[in-house]
Amino acid sequence: MTKELILIKLGGSLITNKKSSQPECRIELIKYVANIISKSDKKFIIVHGAGSYGHPIAKKYKINKGLDGSYEQKEAINTARMQVRELNEIVCSEMEKVELKCESVIPSNTMEIDNEDNILNFPKNDFDKILSKGKVALTFGDVVKNNENDVRILSGDTILLKLSQIYKPKKTFFIMEYPGVVKGNLKSENLEIYEEINSEFTSKISIVNEENRPDVTGGLLKKIECALEISKNSDCWITGVNNLNKCINGRPEGTRVVR
Numbered sequence: 001m002t003k004e005l006i007l008i009k010l011g012g013s014l015i016t017n018k019k020s021s022q023p024e025c026r027i028e029l030i031k032y033v034a035n036i037i038s039k040s041d042k043k044f045i046i047v048h049g050a051g052s053y054g055h056p057i058a059k060k061y062k063i064n065k066g067l068d069g070s071y072e073q074k075e076a077i078n079t080a081r082m083q084v085r086e087l088n089e090i091v092c093s094e095m096e097k098v099e100l101k102c103e104s105v106i107p108s109n110t111m112e113i114d115n116e117d118n119i120l121n122f123p124k125n126d127f128d129k130i131l132s133k134g135k136v137a138l139t140f141g142d143v144v145k146n147n148e149n150d151v152r153i154l155s156g157d158t159i160l161l162k163l164s165q166i167y168k169p170k171k172t173f174f175i176m177e178y179p180g181v182v183k184g185n186l187k188s189e190n191l192e193i194y195e196e197i198n199s200e201f202t203s204k205i206s207i208v209n210e211e212n213r214p215d216v217t218g219g220l221l222k223k224i225e226c227a228l229e230i231s232k233n234s235d236c237w238i239t240g241v242n243n244l245n246k247c248i249n250g251r252p253e254g255t256r257v258v259r
Contacts, residue, residue, distance in 0.1 A: 005043045005131070006248055007172040007234065009160045012049025012141070014177050014241060016087065020052040023083050029241060030094045033175070036245050037136070038098040045127060045137040045163055046091075047156040053087040054080045054141070058153060063143055066150045077151060080143050081108050088140050101135040107142035113154050114147050119162050127163070157226040164230040172234040173247050173254075174227060179240035180255035181224065196256045199228055227257040 010033065017024040037044060050058075058064060061076035088104055095102045110123040130137040141156040157174075164172050178186065180193030194201070202224060223238070230236045239247060239254025246253050 003041060003043045004171075005045065005167055005169045007160060007163055007167070007169050008044060008046045008248075009156055009172075009174045010046060010048040010091075011174065011176045012051030012053075012055065012156070014051075014175060015048060015091070016051030016053055018051040018055065021056050023053045023086065025051075025053070025087060025090055027090070027094070030091055031097075033241065033244065034091075034094045034098050034100060036248070037095070038100045040248050042248060043131055043136075045131070045139075045167070047160045047163070048088070048091060048138070048140045049156045050080075050084045050087065050141045053083040054143075057083070058143070063151065064153045066152065077143050084140055084142055088138060092138060095136060101133070102138050103130045103133070103135050104138040104140075105130070107139060107154050107159065108144050111142075111154060111159075112145045112147060113152050113158075115152075117152070117154075117158050119154070119158065120147060122162055122166070124166055157223055161226050161229055164233045164236075168233045170235060171247070171252070172230050172236045173244075173252075174223060174236075174238040175241050175244055175247075176238065177240065179243060179253070181220070181238055194255050196258060197224065198258050202228075224257065228259060231257050231259050 012018055015026055015030050017026065057076050057080050061073045063073065063077055063080060085106065092102050092104060105123055105126045110126060112120040114120060127137050139159055142154055143151055144154045146152045160172065179191065181197060183192040183194060202221060227236050227238055236257045237247060237252050237254045238257060243253040
């Protein structure tokens with residue numbers, strides 16, 4: 001019997017202190033996630049965000065706008081790539097500590113995107129080989145080339161969407177700090193979430209961005225739009241890390257996203 005495949009996106013704001021101007025990971029949360037996944041017999045492809053490993057420097061040097069020809073930006077691109085790989089290595093290391101075998105697909109080595117954020121030459125065989133070995137496949141948001149001799153930022157959400165279109169898993173989860181898509185103020189003592197959202201949500205609800213938020217790949221609204229596309233091929237949820245165990249064991253909680 002073939003094991004069920006689950007796609008997971010670990011938010012950069014979950015596994016790092018995203019508001020930090022320097023790389024700062026939340027190691028205990030990474031350990032917590034690794035421990036839960038280690039107890040499952042399912043197959044996993046995990047995509048993680050960059051958070052403070054990449055976003056601040058990418059924003060400072062406007063890497064998301066493409067190459068400007070400066071030496072400073074060229075060095076910044078190299079640093080951003082180095083930082084996201086460092087975060088990926090931390091995630092891998094914590095998984096291996098709980099006897100989870102894993103292997104990474106590095107986007108800047110294997111993927112390109114066009115100006116509409118379509119991934120070119122997606123390395124499906126790399127993911128297939130990792131899964132065939134019984135390992136967890138890992139990948140992440142990165143700075144990649146595009147087809148016009150330039151660079152663009154490839155978000156983890158975009159990679160997750162492509163993976164859902166290829167593998168069409170039963171379930172896909174966006175794992176965040178919050179238990180789902182929150183109604184009202186995020187700082188409220190009694191958070192309420194939307195149990196289900198659909199394509200009408202994005203036209204009716206205004207997502208207010210935090211000032212100076214160091215995100216160069218789009219905020220919650222873009223994530224919801226991505227989740228709506230994923231829901232064409234997979235049962236898709238936006239949920240919190242405290243719901244992870246229930247989610248991968250067939251009892252999802254959070255905000256279900258449907259077309």
